[in-house]
Amino acid sequence: MTKQYDTIIIGAGHNGLVCAAYLAKKGQKVLLLEAADTLGGLASTREFHPGFKASVAHTINQFSSKIVGDLNLAAYGFKSGKPMQSVGLSEDGQHVSIANGKVTGVGQSDIDAFARYTKMMQRYAKAMAGFSLQTIPPIGNNSFSEVLTFAKMGLKIRGLGREDMRELLRIISLPARDLMDENFDNPILKAMLSWDGLIGSKMAPRSPNNTVLMMLFRMIGEHRGAHALPVGGMDGLINALSNALTSSGAEIRTSAPVGQVLVNRSKNGLSAVGVILQNGEEFKAQRIVSAVDPKQTFLDLVGVDNLEIEFTNRINRLRSDGYVAKLHLALDGLPDFNGINIPNERMIIAPEMDAIEFAFDDAKYGEASSEPVMEVMLPSLRDQSLAPEGKHVLSAHIMYVPYNRKGGWTKKAKDQLAKNAIKTLSQYAPGIEKQIAHAELLTPADIAESHLVTGGHWHHGEFALDQMMMMRPTYEAAQYKTPIPGLYLASAGCHPGGGIMGGPGHNAAHEILK
Amino acid sequence: MSKIKDPFAGERLKETPFHPRQSALNLRNAWSSWNGYLFADCYYEAEYEYFCIRNQCGTYDITPMQKYEISGADAEAMLNRMVTRDISKLRKNRVTYVCWCTDEGRMIDDGTIFMLTCGSPSLAWLRKSSFGYKDVTIKDLSDTVAALSFQGPTSCEVLKKMGLSKIDTLKPFGIKHFKFKGGKLMVSRTGFTGDLGYELWIDPKLALDLWDALYAAGEDFGIQPYGETATNMARLEAGFIMPEMEFNEALKTIHFQHDQTPLELDLGWLVDFKKPHFNGRNALLREKEKGTEYMLTKLDIQGNKPAEESFLYSDKACTKQIGYVTSAMWSPVVKANIALAMIKTKHLDGDIWAEINYVKELRQLSKMAKCTVMKKPFWAPARAKATPPGPY
Numbered sequence A: 001m002t003k004q005y006d007t008i009i010i011g012a013g014h015n016g017l018v019c020a021a022y023l024a025k026k027g028q029k030v031l032l033l034e035a036a037d038t039l040g041g042l043a044s045t046r047e048f049h050p051g052f053k054a055s056v057a058h059t060i061n062q063f064s065s066k067i068v069g070d071l072n073l074a075a076y077g078f079k080s081g082k083p084m085q086s087v088g089l090s091e092d093g094q095h096v097s098i099a100n101g102k103v104t105g106v107g108q109s110d111i112d113a114f115a116r117y118t119k120m121m122q123r124y125a126k127a128m129a130g131f132s133l134q135t136i137p138p139i140g141n142n143s144f145s146e147v148l149t150f151a152k153m154g155l156k157i158r159g160l161g162r163e164d165m166r167e168l169l170r171i172i173s174l175p176a177r178d179l180m181d182e183n184f185d186n187p188i189l190k191a192m193l194s195w196d197g198l199i200g201s202k203m204a205p206r207s208p209n210n211t212v213l214m215m216l217f218r219m220i221g222e223h224r225g226a227h228a229l230p231v232g233g234m235d236g237l238i239n240a241l242s243n244a245l246t247s248s249g250a251e252i253r254t255s256a257p258v259g260q261v262l263v264n265r266s267k268n269g270l271s272a273v274g275v276i277l278q279n280g281e282e283f284k285a286q287r288i289v290s291a292v293d294p295k296q297t298f299l300d301l302v303g304v305d306n307l308e309i310e311f312t313n314r315i316n317r318l319r320s321d322g323y324v325a326k327l328h329l330a331l332d333g334l335p336d337f338n339g340i341n342i343p344n345e346r347m348i349i350a351p352e353m354d355a356i357e358f359a360f361d362d363a364k365y366g367e368a369s370s371e372p373v374m375e376v377m378l379p380s381l382r383d384q385s386l387a388p389e390g391k392h393v394l395s396a397h398i399m400y401v402p403y404n405r406k407g408g409w410t411k412k413a414k415d416q417l418a419k420n421a422i423k424t425l426s427q428y429a430p431g432i433e434k435q436i437a438h439a440e441l442l443t444p445a446d447i448a449e450s451h452l453v454t455g456g457h458w459h460h461g462e463f464a465l466d467q468m469m470m471m472r473p474t475y476e477a478a479q480y481k482t483p484i485p486g487l488y489l490a491s492a493g494c495h496p497g498g499g500i501m502g503g504p505g506h507n508a509a510h511e512i513l514k
Numbered sequence B: 001m002s003k004i005k006d007p008f009a010g011e012r013l014k015e016t017p018f019h020p021r022q023s024a025l026n027l028r029n030a031w032s033s034w035n036g037y038l039f040a041d042c043y044y045e046a047e048y049e050y051f052c053i054r055n056q057c058g059t060y061d062i063t064p065m066q067k068y069e070i071s072g073a074d075a076e077a078m079l080n081r082m083v084t085r086d087i088s089k090l091r092k093n094r095v096t097y098v099c100w101c102t103d104e105g106r107m108i109d110d111g112t113i114f115m116l117t118c119g120s121p122s123l124a125w126l127r128k129s130s131f132g133y134k135d136v137t138i139k140d141l142s143d144t145v146a147a148l149s150f151q152g153p154t155s156c157e158v159l160k161k162m163g164l165s166k167i168d169t170l171k172p173f174g175i176k177h178f179k180f181k182g183g184k185l186m187v188s189r190t191g192f193t194g195d196l197g198y199e200l201w202i203d204p205k206l207a208l209d210l211w212d213a214l215y216a217a218g219e220d221f222g223i224q225p226y227g228e229t230a231t232n233m234a235r236l237e238a239g240f241i242m243p244e245m246e247f248n249e250a251l252k253t254i255h256f257q258h259d260q261t262p263l264e265l266d267l268g269w270l271v272d273f274k275k276p277h278f279n280g281r282n283a284l285l286r287e288k289e290k291g292t293e294y295m296l297t298k299l300d301i302q303g304n305k306p307a308e309e310s311f312l313y314s315d316k317a318c319t320k321q322i323g324y325v326t327s328a329m330w331s332p333v334v335k336a337n338i339a340l341a342m343i344k345t346k347h348l349d350g351d352i353w354a355e356i357n358y359v360k361e362l363r364q365l366s367k368m369a370k371c372t373v374m375k376k377p378f379w380a381p382a383r384a385k386a387t388p389p390g391p392y
């Protein structure tokens, strides 16, 4: 009665889509099950007000060109957009801009330093780029191929040469603040450069850990760190992926939330053999890939009774509280940003690193910052279908907004946060508050609910030294296989992590097809 | 008399509810500690107490043993994942001996399930094990249940005389409940001596009453308290393992694989691979397929010098070391020089020699003794398993 698939993939975020597309392309019979009625997960475009649409993730800066090529996405309508400028806003309109690897709006010494700094970072990013599309072997196995992988990684870094390598090792775990202070003078430039090392993490400029790695990780894309939007917006990518996989014969079901991974228990042990939807419908397959975050996968869908005790506790301990909120504004007209003609670039509102630090201080103690720092875009300027004619959508990432607010996310607290964010915006775009037809604020707690991501976390789990590479999400599940035969992971919660890049989906498919 | 605050209050060992009687009998004042309780090594002389266990009967205070009550709809599922044996078949009023392992199959501890008892505090592990189960409650009963192990060939007779009706119909690993002085007395036919014996579980308030009733009934049956040293002798004859002797609790082991697996400890019979899932199953299955590196082995050793802490070799010339002795003694009942030893599995079929170091009037001496592998426990009298056990 039930149809037998080769692979069932749970979750049609971009990673689920990428994984499905690779498997279907190899001839596997694939079923992709998505809880929402749209595809793309955090990158899905959803209507938040009649006629106005937005996606939680609003730019792309690291989607893998290898995946674009492998899956022939161009043939399915994917066209990567031109790189955007990043603009560090100044209240008086004296903005700092970065475009084509050059900075303007700062003094000559910063211009020179930026050229040097960028070159150096580009070399490091290049040396590390390969790791992201590669399974990182577990420690201590010492099989030939695994030792070889480590050796190759080592060689790549050695290939940087002695000077560069020393410098990389010196700065690798530096707080953003130290790195910026060493190199630059302009406070806006420092704040906007550290932004890409921080956003999505529970870290601020003074936190040592993986800020520099994060910056490098975000520089491995086609535009070497510059952000872009594909033609047709986020949907340009998501539609190309879904077209690619349906044309290889894969089936997609939306509004199909999975309630349980079906684990067969016999004297031969455990194996994942299917899924049961929340409505009771059952599907069988040879293997199950979960492109849902690891915590939900194991604790909710698999269940602890099928897991080992220490493993369970490691999964439970994963740090996965999100700190980025989303603000979507439906605007009656184009807002007027001081000193900007058409606000169609990526704008950062953080006048100095301390502004970011202080916003973090509030969040660390369970409060949303009263002076939030933000990354702002008007996606409707690049994709007219997102708003009715003449109207616009403003999309903003707000840092830092704790998933776990002290006292909970009451309506009052949410209203206050939205008010604070809009007030900040109006300092740079006076009068914007009068243009707002509707405001949607998604705290991490809201995102957890609306997008089914634990903690509403950007990376499905903190992307930091303790949860990286062969530790991501935790050992015994870091090579996309899990302790349960037949069950694989493929979401941002796996190496190489989150952001719209496709690495986890690609690597999981590679392990399955091995 | 003014009350002076004890500056060491928190450091002092707790006294068990049986302490007033036991301290009166502890002629040697030979105390050590177990899980924070004052605990007798021996009362008068270990050998003497040992002979009580083997020829008459004796009590051993197991109050310090850790006891947990695990309840709720998911309690069985939780425990069944935690322990290597299948406890879904465990019937009411039965006790089962179990062990539990880390994810890597290294043994954390062993214990019995009726309530869960074990040698070391395990609350943290139980909590970890219960995470994710909706309906499980774990209660630490360690300080709220007093317990006496009552072992020896006359033990059944004494309980009968004490008025525990039909105690002789209680099967090994069975449990019976009795009314006692307005309270409840639970008796399980369990123990750590390999002989006929029982364990008595009671509200601490009734502990001294129980003691008095038992000692009154046992007067003509040679009842005596015994301590840790005698226990250790008896359990070795029975072939039972002891933490920090045969195994190092995995959660306390620092060095890689300086702990053991149940398979290495010859507890393979406790590991039920037919059970689809339990903690450590994958690792243990891999070990089973590969074969264990070491195997806990019973040895009968030439001569009469206990092979304590001896190294074992495959030849008399000591060219190849193949293992080490974990516990050893001259066994009076078996009249043999016995030991438990960890021996490299692949050498089990060859010659085994023990290098025994001993002291003779302050001279350090050493000799080589040939060892024979024993399959059965050294001491396993028929009465230990018989129901009724028969009069003695």
Ligand SMILES: Cc1cc2nc3c(=O)[nH]c(=O)nc-3n(C[C@H](O)[C@H](O)[C@H](O)COP(=O)(O)OP(=O)(O)OC[C@H]3O[C@@H](n4cnc5c(N)ncnc54)[C@H](O)[C@@H]3O)c2cc1C
Pocket (backbone or CB within 6 Å): A010, A011, A012, A013, A014, A015, A016, A033, A034, A035, A036, A039, A040, A041, A042, A043, A056, A057, A058, A059, A060, A061, A062, A256, A257, A258, A259, A291, A292, A293, A296, A322, A324, A325, A326, A397, A447, A451, A452, A453, A456, A457, A458, A459, A460, A490, A491, A492, A493, A497, A498, A499, A500, A501
């Ligand atoms: C506020 C915010 C802003 C961000 N902005 C950007 C950005 O601008 N640029 C960028 O590159 N990255 C951004 N990110 C990060 C990026 O969006 C994510 O890392 C990435 O989208 C994760 O992709 P994924 O496919 O692994 O998972 P997801 O996109 O989270 O997809 C998981 C899918 O699984 C589905 N699912 C969950 N449970 C079930 C179930 N039981 N049954 C069936 N389906 C289920 C979900 O509905 C979802 O579709 C942002 C993240 C956040 C939180």
